[in-house]
Amino acid sequence: MNREILKIAIQKSGRLYEDSVQLLKECGIDLRNVKDRLRTVSENFPLEVFFLRDDDIPEYVEDGVADIGIVGQNVLLEKARSIQQVEALGFGKCRLSIAVPKSEQYAGLKSLQGKRIATSYPKLLGAFLKQNAITATVHEISGSVEIAPGIGLADAAADLVSSGGTLFMNGLKEVEVILESQAVLVAGNELSVEKRDILNQLLFRIRSVRKAKKSKYVLMNVPNERLKEVLPLLPGMRSPTVLPLAESGWSSVHSVLDEDEFWTRIEQLKSAGAEGILVVPIEKLIL
Numbered sequence: 001m002n003r004e005i006l007k008i009a010i011q012k013s014g015r016l017y018e019d020s021v022q023l024l025k026e027c028g029i030d031l032r033n034v035k036d037r038l039r040t041v042s043e044n045f046p047l048e049v050f051f052l053r054d055d056d057i058p059e060y061v062e063d064g065v066a067d068i069g070i071v072g073q074n075v076l077l078e079k080a081r082s083i084q085q086v087e088a089l090g091f092g093k094c095r096l097s098i099a100v101p102k103s104e105q106y107a108g109l110k111s112l113q114g115k116r117i118a119t120s121y122p123k124l125l126g127a128f129l130k131q132n133a134i135t136a137t138v139h140e141i142s143g144s145v146e147i148a149p150g151i152g153l154a155d156a157a158a159d160l161v162s163s164g165g166t167l168f169m170n171g172l173k174e175v176e177v178i179l180e181s182q183a184v185l186v187a188g189n190e191l192s193v194e195k196r197d198i199l200n201q202l203l204f205r206i207r208s209v210r211k212a213k214k215s216k217y218v219l220m221n222v223p224n225e226r227l228k229e230v231l232p233l234l235p236g237m238r239s240p241t242v243l244p245l246a247e248s249g250w251s252s253v254h255s256v257l258d259e260d261e262f263w264t265r266i267e268q269l270k271s272a273g274a275e276g277i278l279v280v281p282i283e284k285l286i287l
């Protein structure tokens, strides 16, 4: 049997590496010897993993050296390759922002008119300036963009920010957001039917893992006469499970709660008569 293998490119080391490997592991894909390797083949899923610099991933996917990849949207959009985003992955969140010296009076975009802005993202910055009808000089530099204003190389910087700590330490303040970014799964346009099929299996697993992370399994004891107050508070997959307890007059109620509404629901459940509320993480959630 000559089964095809799907080739995925992920970052070799850096901010996306751990989460990318972790996601594949949570999808039940065994990866051995990932440290210091250029590539590895999973033993229980038709996937081969290539470890690359993130900047090279869009090109490798476009050229078909890898079939799919995990990169930041910032890299995907800057490289502007003809590949598709197939799924947002929820990690590696950051912003591509313009920052100016803290001491400077910033009065909106017009303050950038005629300025020199250093960045590693000339395409995204250029498009942003054009869209806002600002004429400025874009200085492309490959790293340490945040020090450029301090050493007089530029008047402002456009760089990736998450907490803003690095900017602050370099005497800068964030003034404009060009792009909100996160890691995404990308795919080439010409996958064989068999590879598409493997990609769909992988996507199904990724979605189940991510849904599970957003949900909690909750169990609680409820006096029977208060079930009518408690049950409407619980969505569940279809509807909550209600089982009699050994002690008569009481039920055990099981349900699934969404992370976003978790704490408000728990408060409401307690006031509606629920006791001994047990909250359990969910590993996978198949709908």
Ligand code: ATP
Pocket (backbone or CB within 6 Å): 011, 012, 013, 014, 015, 016, 052, 053, 054, 055, 071, 072, 073, 074, 075, 092, 093, 094, 160, 161, 162, 163, 181, 182, 183
């Ligand atoms: P490589 O050696 O692979 O080229 P790199 O130095 O270009 O690595 P990292 O700093 O590891 O890249 O960042 C990888 C990606 O992580 C970024 O492209 C971005 O999508 C995301 N990211 C999340 N938060 C931040 C942040 N605060 N600063 C920079 N990148 C971030």
Ligand code: ZN
Pocket (backbone or CB within 6 Å): 053, 054, 055
């Ligand atoms: Zn890089």
